[in-house]
Amino acid sequence: MSDDELIWRIAGGSGDGIASTSQNFAKALMRSGLHVFTHRHYPSRIRGGHTYVEVRASADPVKSRGDGYNFLLALGDSFARNPQEEAYYGNEEVKPLSENLDELREGGVIVYDSGLLDPSEIPDFDERVEENDWHVYDIDLRSLARDQGREVMRNTAGVGVTCAITGIPLDAIEELMRDAMPEKILEPNVEIMETASDLVREEYDVDAPDVSVPTGEHDEEQVLMSGSDAIAYGAIDEGCRFIAGYPMTPWTEVFTIMSQNLPELGGISEQVEDEIAAAALAIGASHMGVKAMSGSSGGGFALMGEPLGLAEMTETPLVLIEAMRAGPSTGMPTKPEQADLEHVLYTSQGDSQRVVLAPGTVAEAYEASRRAFQLAYEYQIPTMIVYDQKLSGELTNVPASHFDREPNPDIGATLTEEELADQPHTADGKFHRFQHEGENGVSPRSVPGQKAGRYLATGNEHNPAGHISEDPDNRVAQMDRRQRKLDAIREDLDGDGLLVEHGPEEAEYGVLTFGSQQGTVEEAVDRLNEDGHSVKALTVAELAPYPADAVRAFLDSVDEALVVEMNASAQFRGLTQKELGTHGEMLSSLLKYNGNPFEPAEIVEGFTTKIVDDGELPGNETKFVPAAGD
Amino acid sequence: MSAFSAIGEEREIDRNEYTPEIEPQPTWCPGCGDFGVLKALKGALPEVGRTPEETLLVTGIGCSGKLNSYLDSYGFHTIHGRSLPVARAAKLANPDVEVVAAGGDGDGYGIGGNHFMHTARENHDMTYIVFNNEIFGLTKGQTSPTSPKGHKSKTQPHGSAKTPIRPLSLSLTSGASFVARTAAVNPNQAQRILKEAMEHDGFAHIDFLTQCPTWNKDAKQYVPYTDINESDDYDFDPTNRADAQELMRETEDKLYEGEVLTGVYYREDDRPSYQEEKQQIGEMPDEPLAERYFDGDYEWERSYDRFIDKHK
Ligand SMILES: Cc1ncc(C[n+]2csc(CCOP(=O)(O)OP(=O)(O)O)c2C)c(N)n1
Ligand code: SF4
Numbered sequence: 042m043s044d045d046e047l048i049w050r051i052a053g054g055s056g057d058g059i060a061s062t063s064q065n066f067a068k069a070l071m072r073s074g075l076h077v078f079t080h081r082h083y084p085s086r087i088r089g090g091h092t093y094v095e096v097r098a099s100a101d102p103v104k105s106r107g108d109g110y111n112f113l114l115a116l117g118d119s120f121a122r123n124p125q126e127e128a129y130y131g132n133e134e135v136k137p138l139s140e141n142l143d144e145l146r147e148g149g150v151i152v153y154d155s156g157l158l159d160p161s162e163i164p165d166f167d168e169r170v171e172e173n174d175w176h177v178y179d180i181d182l183r184s185l186a187r188d189q190g191r192e193v194m195r196n197t198a199g200v201g202v203t204c205a206i207t208g209i210p211l212d213a214i215e216e217l218m219r220d221a222m223p224e225k226i227l228e229p230n231v232e233i234m235e236t237a238s239d240l241v242r243e244e245y246d247v248d249a250p251d252v253s254v255p256t257g258e259h260d261e262e263q264v265l266m267s268g269s270d271a272i273a274y275g276a277i278d279e280g281c282r283f284i285a286g287y288p289m290t291p292w293t294e295v296f297t298i299m300s301q302n303l304p305e306l307g308g309i310s311e312q313v314e315d316e317i318a319a320a321a322l323a324i325g326a327s328h329m330g331v332k333a334m335s336g337s338s339g340g341g342f343a344l345m346g347e348p349l350g351l352a353e354m355t356e357t358p359l360v361l362i363e364a365m366r367a368g369p370s371t372g373m374p375t376k377p378e379q380a381d382l383e384h385v386l387y388t389s390q391g392d393s394q395r396v397v398l399a400p401g402t403v404a405e406a407y408e409a410s411r412r413a414f415q416l417a418y419e420y421q422i423p424t425m426i427v428y429d430q431k432l433s434g435e436l437t438n439v440p441a442s443h444f445d446r447e448p449n450p451d452i453g454a455t456l457t458e459e460e461l462a463d464q465p466h467t468a469d470g471k472f473h474r475f476q477h478e479g480e481n482g483v484s485p486r487s488v489p490g491q492k493a494g495r496y497l498a499t500g501n502e503h504n505p506a507g508h509i510s511e512d513p514d515n516r517v518a519q520m521d522r523r524q525r526k527l528d529a530i531r532e533d534l535d536g537d538g539l540l541v542e543h544g545p546e547e548a549e550y551g552v553l554t555f556g557s558q559q560g561t562v563e564e565a566v567d568r569l570n571e572d573g574h575s576v577k578a579l580t581v582a583e584l585a586p587y588p589a590d591a592v593r594a595f596l597d598s599v600d601e602a603l604v605v606e607m608n609a610s611a612q613f614r615g616l617t618q619k620e621l622g623t624h625g626e627m628l629s630s631l632l633k634y635n636g637n638p639f640e641p642a643e644i645v646e647g648f649t650t651k652i653v654d655d656g657e658l659p660g661n662e663t664k665f666v667p668a669a670g671d
Numbered sequence: 672m673s674a675f676s677a678i679g680e681e682r683e684i685d686r687n688e689y690t691p692e693i694e695p696q697p698t699w700c701p702g703c704g705d706f707g708v709l710k711a712l713k714g715a716l717p718e719v720g721r722t723p724e725e726t727l728l729v730t731g732i733g734c735s736g737k738l739n740s741y742l743d744s745y746g747f748h749t750i751h752g753r754s755l756p757v758a759r760a761a762k763l764a765n766p767d768v769e770v771v772a773a774g775g776d777g778d779g780y781g782i783g784g785n786h787f788m789h790t791a792r793e794n795h796d797m798t799y800i801v802f803n804n805e806i807f808g809l810t811k812g813q814t815s816p817t818s819p820k821g822h823k824s825k826t827q828p829h830g831s832a833k834t835p836i837r838p839l840s841l842s843l844t845s846g847a848s849f850v851a852r853t854a855a856v857n858p859n860q861a862q863r864i865l866k867e868a869m870e871h872d873g874f875a876h877i878d879f880l881t882q883c884p885t886w887n888k889d890a891k892q893y894v895p896y897t898d899i900n901e902s903d904d905y906d907f908d909p910t911n912r913a914d915a916q917e918l919m920r921e922t923e924d925k926l927y928e929g930e931v932l933t934g935v936y937y938r939e940d941d942r943p944s945y946q947e948e949k950q951q952i953g954e955m956p957d958e959p960l961a962e963r964y965f966d967g968d969y970e971w972e973r974s975y976d977r978f979i980d981k982h983k
Contacts, residue, residue: 262983263983264979264983265982265983270978270982274974274978275974277973277974278974278975280971283763283764283960285756285760302978304953304954304955306972307956307963308956308960309763309949309954309956309960310954311759311760313756313789314785314789317753317756318755318786318789321749321760322756322757323760324749324760325729325756325757325758325759325760326760326761326764328747328761329761329764330764330765330961330965331764331765331960331964332964347753348753351749351753441975441979441982444974444975444979446973446975447973448972448973450964450969450971452964457674457965458675458676471692488961489724489725489726489745489761489765489768490675490677490724490725490745490765490768490961491674491676491724492724494745495723495724495743495745496745497739497740497745497746497748498748499746499747499748500748500749500750506693507746508691508740509740509748
């Protein structure tokens with residue numbers, strides 16, 4: 042096993058505490074000075090069913106899950122021991138061991154719970170162990186946990202074993218357990234962890250470790266955060282104090298974080314009857330001058346199409362989150378995909394205008410969230426953040442200072458009563474809410490309860506005073522004004538770090554991507570350059586208004602480009618071609634839509650096989666679509 | 672000066688203040704019952720002491736949805752069926768504002784039926800007027816959820832096979848704390864009921880019978896109404912749920928034949944509104960949330976101070 046990284050995979054059944062254990066483990070590694078990145082894989086089931094989390098740790102920044110892994114902790118699926126015979130669960134019980142072997146690297150370590158798992162049920166286990174030079178530790182974690190506490194503490198026993206093998210000090214984990222656990226269960230957990238660790242030290246020769254954990258040091262304090270955490274905190278820092286939603290994976294993560302914290306922050310959270318209502322509530326609160334948000338995932342977002350248009354026509358600031366998962370329809374609820382892009386860009390009737398931001402990393406997710414609120418309120422326009430199940434749940438270390446920012450409760454161009462009284466925006470003694478002036482298209486508003494500001498907000502076309510109007514000249518003036526906002530926003534966003542270039546300045550080939558694939562693409566590009574290719578990457582985090590000039594400049598600087606995205610219909614490439622109107626003949630696509638995000642090696646392979654060698658891709662995990670012309 | 676000085680202003684209010692200075696050309700047909708709702712509302716608002724600027728009228732889509740074009744308060748003309756969720760949030764964001772929602776029977780009981788049920792159950796403090804003309808007006812006379820069984824229209828040429836919705840019973844079972852029915856042809860009663868509804872602390876639903884002379888010539892709107900709160904024939908207590916239920920059943924069974932009963936059917940005065948419940952459990956600030964955005968001295972909390980430690 043290589044020294045420069047540990048990729049620890051903890052596998053078991055859903056509900057076996059995989060998530061919390063891995064989170065603690067990742068945090069301990071981060072505290073010890075390493076860069077970490079987690080990847081979770083779970084089925085759409087509440088209890089049981091094969092699930093795993095990978096924690097990748099390295100002295101250098103890590104941006105993706107990496108390729109394969111080198112340490113398996115197979116706990117067994119405790120919920121697979123179904124009383125009703127094997128009928129439904131089948132061979133679920135051995136899955137934590139059997140399902141995970143394919144990606145385990147040569148020389149890797151296997152720790153399995155011999156209390157629950159029997160490798161003799163896996164036909165070629167021994168041969169594979171030998172072939173791959175795997176180091177196997179069979180330990181009865183189940184009895185160990187049961188004898189000293191409760192059976193569910195098998196995960197803690199597993200961590201104890203891991204620490205003994207890798208040399209990670211137990212204190213780091215213990216400290217975290219102390220923060221998270223009540224005294225009563227803390228004690229047995231600590232004991233179990235220590236016993237497990239001692240047992241390994243006694244029975245195995247851990248002085249000649251099979252794996253060693255890299256050492257590192259952070260030059261500033263780090264925090265472990267997910268994309269959803271970052272979006273929620275960005276919203277809070279922008280003064281968002283109202284959220285309305287309806288649960289749907291993975292949007293539920295942002296909704297939950299906000300709901301758990303808004304009341305203490307003096308805000309309001311509403312779980313309502315459906316997503317149409319959710320978006321409509323956010324509009325209602327925002328109309329009153331409160332910073333509000335809503336959101337959903339694919340199907341729920343589909344229901345928000347009409348309120349989205351209402352927000353645009355009434356120029357009510359609105360922030361919506363779209364956390365993508367694999368579709369169509371309810372698709373694969375717990376699997377990531379980037380196939381709602383067109384849905385988010387084009388849903389709603391008419392020439393509708395919106396801003397769409399697509400953060401690529403946890404740090405960017407915070408930024409995008411803040412930016413989304415700023416733009417929505419400054420320009421009175423619906424603004425969306427589109428991200429996916431991968432970025433939503435994966436944890437990464439980010440410098441704590443990144444979040445050390447001032448709050449911004451500014452609600453944008455809203456007049457005070459003094460300003461309303463001064464009548465700068467009135468005509469005929471009446472407030473003209475939708476006046477045509479304003480170079481950036483923004484017409485200042487009032488909010489109900491203010492003196493001298495009353496007006497009608499309507500989703501029908503209306504004149505400056507807010508009255509419904511079908512006058513042709515007014516229609517054109519209003520449309521033009523609303524369209525003007527996008528030009529102003531484009532200018533505002535220019536140079537805002539929403540395009541991330543990676544790799545050498547001069548390169549022969551380009552890789553273009555968006556959203557959660559950013560880190561994986563960048564890692565692949567680094568490897569390609571190490572292998573002697575000449576490649577650079579561009580991640581676009583601003584999808585509407587599309588930064589056409591910047592993307593064009595990038596593409597003009599390379600001979601050919603590969604567009605990497607997680608969907609079957611090359612939506613991002615389609616958008617790029619539509620916006621640029623050219624360059625189609627140089628854009629090929631590498632697509633993946635099997636429910637798992639790209640691994641860097643797949644991009645390296647796709648690139649070298651198709652772009653460099655013009656050969657055939659081996660498997661059906663990824664798909665190549667050649668350039669199409671304009 | 673408060674950010675919302677229009678709120679709570681004590682003064683004599685003239686009903687003409689609610690009439691737009693440049694009145695838009697009415698799009699309602701001559702003789703439409705919607706005029707009656709407008710008139711009653713213009714009468715009731717000054718009676719409850721609510722100025723145009725502290726009133727938000729949220730409407731849906733339909734002939735009925737045009738109401739706020741002719742009432743010069745703050746207004747939000749939303750989309751078909753969605754007035755209630757918009758209105759609910761507006762009220763939560765600033766409970767000091769008088770929020771009235773309105774829409775048609777298609778809007779409120781059809782496409783927006785789910786919102787109706789949930790708004791009633793949550794008992795939001797607002798008034799909800801459903802213009803019940805037993806027809807889709809704006810889309811030219813299709814059968815609506817309140818049209819009688821057998822009703823023929825261009826989209827139901829063989830006559831509707833559906834039993835009409837029972838708005839009053841539905842409202843009561845869903846949890847509305849004030850349920851009433853009135854009619855455009857009865858402006859005095861309508862104004863009285865609207866006033867009571869606005870003064871009620873909780874969700875007040877008014878099924879407002881409005882004639883549509885254009886598309887629904889045979890509807891019951893033309894028969895004389897009996898006011899259950901005034902008539903000696905009905906010795907009944909509107910705070911008694913069982914009584915209300917009984918009477919609702921009676922009138923809803925025979926709405927399409929014979930006598931139409933109107934008045935306040937049910938009133939639950941001691942139940943806290945949703946806002947109050949939410950405040951009690953600590954899920955809503957005591958001061959209007961909207962005020963905070965205009966208060967330069969308010970200290971906004973940062974995620975960094977509050978959450979960063981748990982991520983370290
Ligand atoms: C989502 C949606 N579906 C359909 C329509 C078309 N539409 C406009 S008004 C209306 C019905 C109006 O009937 P009702 O709510 O009873 O109000 P009325 O016009 O009778 O006052 C319909 C179906 C729409 N605007 N939006
Ligand atoms: S169609 Fe009916 S409801 Fe609509 S305005 Fe005319 S009379 Fe009124």
